[in-house]
Amino acid sequence: xxxLITILQVVGISVLWLxxxxxxxxxxxxxxxxxIGMMVMVGLLFTGIVRAxxxxxxxxxxxxxxxxxxIPAVLAVIKxxxxxxxxxxxVLVVIVVSTLMVMVTTAFVVDRLYRFELKLxxxxxxxxxxxxxxxxxxxxxxxxxRHD
Numbered sequence: 001x002x003x004l005i006t007i008l009q010v011v012g013i014s015v016l017w018l019x020x021x022x023x024x025x026x027x028x029x030x031x032x033x034x035x036i037g038m039m040v041m042v043g044l045l046f047t048g049i050v051r052a053x054x055x056x057x058x059x060x061x062x063x064x065x066x067x068x069x070x071i072p073a074v075l076a077v078i079k080x081x082x083x084x085x086x087x088x089x090x091v092l093v094v095i096v097v098s099t100l101m102v103m104v105t106t107a108f109v110v111d112r113l114y115r116f117e118l119k120l121x122x123x124x125x126x127x128x129x130x131x132x133x134x135x136x137x138x139x140x141x142x143x144x145x146r147h148d
Contacts (some may be wrong), residue, residue: 009059
């Protein structure tokens with residue numbers, strides 16, 4: 001049963017990528033299909049249309065087996081060694097620079113989201129502390145913006 005769930009989740013993720021690829025070609029979008037698919041998936045997760053546990057096993061399997069997806073690239077390197085000898089340094093520079101860009105961008109986004117969540121948490125706790133407990137039998141004012 002677990003294998004079937006994982007397969008269905010991988011198929012769902014693949015269908016989302018396929019739809020993103022079709023949209024990219026149909027509307028001549030300047031972004032790669034995988035980026036469009038990731039943005040759509042993030043939107044679906046944030047809106048609650050898709051829950052994380054609906055795709056967790058499939059996504060974990062894809063991440064665990066990611067090495068399989070690099071086999072065609074490795075075979076291309078083996079098949080065309082002269083290209084690697086001539087342009088290998090350029091490929092290496094592109095790999096290093098793009099990896100650093102991804103790492104820096106990810107760190108920046110995680111830092112900003114962490115700070116945003118801390119700010120939200122502080123606001124929530126300040127509201128609860130400022131309101132304090134109501135005396136027994138007293139009417140409570142609705143929480144939210146106060147008009148003094």
